[in-house]
Amino acid sequence: MGAVNIKKLAFELNLSAATVSRALRDSHEISRETKIRVHEMAKKLNYEPNPFASSLRKQKSKTIAVIVPEIANNFFSLAINGIEEVARERDYHVLIYQTHESSEIETSFLMRLLSGRVDGILISLACENVDKEQLKRISDQLPVVFFDRVHDDIEGVKIITDDYESAYNAVQHLIENGCKKIGYLLALNTLSTGKNRLQGYLDALKCNVLQDDKGLIMQSGANNDENYALIKNFIAEQKPDGILSSIEELAMPCYFACKELQLNIPNDLKLISFSNLAHAELLNPSLTTINQPAFEIGLEAAGILFKIFNKRWYEPNETIILKSNLIKRESTRAIL
Amino acid sequence: MGAVNIKKLAFELNLSAATVSRALRDSHEISRETKIRVHEMAKKLNYEPNPFASSLRKQKSKTIAVIVPEIANNFFSLAINGIEEVARERDYHVLIYQTHESSEIETSFLMRLLSGRVDGILISLACENVDKEQLKRISDQLPVVFFDRVHDDIEGVKIITDDYESAYNAVQHLIENGCKKIGYLLALNTLSTGKNRLQGYLDALKCNVLQDDKGLIMQSGANNDENYALIKNFIAEQKPDGILSSIEELAMPCYFACKELQLNIPNDLKLISFSNLAHAELLNPSLTTINQPAFEIGLEAAGILFKIFNKRWYEPNETIILKSNLIKRESTRAIL
DNA sequence: TATTATTCCGTAAACGTTTACGTAAATAAA
DNA sequence: TTTATTTACGTAAACGTTTACGGAATAATA
Known part of the structure; x- marks a missing residue:
């Protein structure tokens, strides 16, 4: 602990702790000269106010929580980047929690945050089914903003991307090629x-009167190894000539599976994926991606949370949709 | 704030707040039956102890800070992943701060953390020159563990990788090819x-009696655009047949520069880079990397911090070195 | 001059815990 | 039986802020 507290500071200045506190918070009740004296002494003694005492008294933590499935993920790390920037501007602190897609862990984090440790929560939900009761209880007690991984059944402010349109356009792009x-x-x-x-x-297929076979939809498995096996099998059996991957993690194994199966991308199989990979351009072949504005989502989500703090947000159930970017590259190039 | 506090809980149970507090912390001074009653009522009322009151009284925050240059970086996000896992096991909270390589921001974070907000700090230093005075002041006041980005002049526990050997071996690999x-x-x-x-x-060059020209060392610039220009220029003028990149961010532009200059990797130029890129295998050509055990570094750094907390660490200046992995791929393949 | 308003600061209580100290009752030892 | 020990709990102070309330001194107004 910083050994110097407000009482010591007050003693050195021949003032009361109350005056010092007010001077530091720039209260109008304190004279200009006193404020200067206080600030100078505070700097001299390296005084840092105790955040716990302050939080306890003010019932404000100046801290927000970010709950995501994984930190080591191109999308989430970018989003957190955006969130941290907004928080820093506001002199807020950012707590990070990762659920590893477990809703049990997710719920336990949320419950612990009911203690008042944070003033608000930014959350991207785990895939496992959420405990809606608990989540409702949380969002009744403190502001929650959902981003990207959201759930229709759960009310709240949500920042998402145009997932439907992006997928639709991606399929359209595949068809056109x-x-x-x-x-x-x-x-x-x-x-x-x-x-x-x-x-x-599905709708893009329907609009183009294309095959809409259940067999053409491959459900992902439990881990990377399983996914690879599933994908290889899927490509070998179904022999699709185009694939849309709903997450980056499933697109990468396609490269390996195609190599293994001696299929050429894009000649035998065109590939497109939702992805925030920075180096999609450098893949072999370069990967056509649906790029979500992850950083901007972070900025927006955090910005709204602060608006809620400041009572400048009046749409408790608004959903904000940012546009993703379809970046066409080699993996979907039409055959000449 | 959770509306129910320890006093309400005590009132409901016809006990004193002190007894409730002790029961919750499993004190030996409390009878078994009372403990059970207290825990049941706590669960029933969804009691969550106020962390600020607790921290204020105990002078412990159950929180650690992680300071890194960038979150959206393969290495750091993996390291944070490791740190978060260790923290969660211990029921600790993790605060995240990014400096964007500015030592001014870094120092300001550190100063703010002197308030006692955290019990310890894990830091990977910014490139700009550090304010050693300030850092000394911090590490005098609370435990600090440095990881990866460390500085010789600053004392403390450090977790790093075998950078010297890795670079040496990388050059050796280039020469052999x-x-x-x-x-x-x-x-x-x-x-x-x-x-x-x-x-x-340098030493690897010397040992192999190879040219050790100042001109062969290219200093990185201020941003990506500048780096690209510098690198393109560097390759065009110096015409190296091999390049070792000290960070991932400088290796990627090499791909583009080579394409622009119509140079073939690996035939005209072999490339190897320190990198934690998950998909180095899929690049065109696949990139030979020096892979740092980022996740493990996070685990280790956090583990040591907790040992310091528990007074189970007695080497205030120990440096722990983990081994990086040289993964040989296409970008350094010998010409047949 | 008397009254009111303004400026500037101090006193003390409050935030919700934890813990040193005290104590009554029950049990053990002498 | 008397004394010492143990068990189980309560009282109250402390952690370091913030803020409601109050009050003295000065300035403004009647």
Whole structure:
């Protein structure tokens, strides 16, 4: 602990602790000269106010929590980057929690945050089914903003991307470049995010009077190894000529599976994926991606949370939709 | 705030707050039956102890701070992942701060943390020159563990990788595969991390009686655009046949520069980089990397911090070195 | 001059815990 | 039986702020 507290500071200045406190918070009740004296002494003694005493008294923590499935993920780390920037501008602190897709862990974090440790929560939900009761209890008690991984059944402010349109356009792009049998690598299907992507895929097929076979939808497995096996099998059996992957993690194994199966991307199979990979351009072949504005989502989500803090937000159930970017690259190039 | 506090709980139970507090912390002074009653009522009323009151009284925050240059970075997000896991096991909270390589921001974070908000700090230093005075003041007041980005002049526990050997071996690998004129993309040179990597490069050249020209060392610039221009220029003018990049961010532009200059990797130029890119395998050509055990570094650093908390660490200046992994891929393949 | 308003600061209580100290009752030892 | 010990709990102070309330001194107004 910083050995110097407000009492010591007050003693040195021949003032009361109350005056010092007010001077530091720039209260109008304190004279200009006193304020200067206080600030100078505070600097001289390296006084740092005790945040716990302050939080306890003010019932404000100046801290927000960010709950995400994984930190080591291109999308989430960018989003956290955005959140941290906004928080720093506001002199807020950011607590990080990762659920590893477990709703049990998620719920336990949320419960612990009911203690008042944070003034608000930014959360991207785990894939496992959420405990809606608990989540309701939380969001009744403190501001919660959902981002990207959201759930229709849960009310609240949500920042998402145009998942439906993105998936739809991606499939359209595949079709325009010659695909007739388009597979879908399914994930996040317990969440609205995943449902919207899937629906975009399905509707695009329907609009183009293309095969809409259940067999063309591959549900992801429990881990990377399993996913690889599933994907390889899926490609080998279904022989799709185009694939839309709903998450980056499922697109990468496609490269390896195609190599193994001696299939050429994009000639034998065109691939497109939701992804925030920074180096999609450098892949072999470069990967056509649906790029979500992850950093901006972080900025927006945090910005709204602060608006809620400041009572400048009046739409408790508004959903804000940011546009993703379809970046066309080699992996979906039409055959000449 | 959770409306129910320890006094309400005590009132409901016809006990004193002191007894309730002790029962919750499993004190031996409380009878078994009372403990059970208290726990049941606490669960029933959804009691969550106020962390600020607790921290204020106990002078413990159950929180650690992680300060890194960037969150959206393969290495750091993996390290944070490791740190978060260790913290969660211990029921600790993790605060995240990013400096964007500014030592001014870094210092301001550190100063704010002197308030006692955290019990300890894990830090990976910014490239700009550190304010050693300030850092000394911090580490005198609370436990600090440095990881990866460390500085020789600053005392403390450090978790690093075998940068010197890694760079040395990387150059050796380039030489073995036919390189005669090896360039170095310099970064982090204000830190021991960067100095060690550079020295490994230099010594490997010396041992192989190879050209050791100042011109072959390219100092990185201020941003991505500048780096790209510098690198393109560097390759065009110096015409190295091998390059060791000290950070991932400088290796990627090499791909683009080579494409622009119509140089083939690995035939015209072999490339190797310190990198934690998950998909180095999929690059075109796949990139030979020096892979740091980022996740493990996070685990180790956090583990040591907790040992310090528990007075189970007696080496205030120990440096722990984890081994990086040289993964040989296409970008350094010997010409047949 | 008397009254009111303004400026500037101090006193003390409050935030919700934890813990040193005290104590009554029950049990053990002498 | 008397004394010492143990068990189980309560009282109250402390952690370091913030803020409601009050009050003295000065300035403004009647």
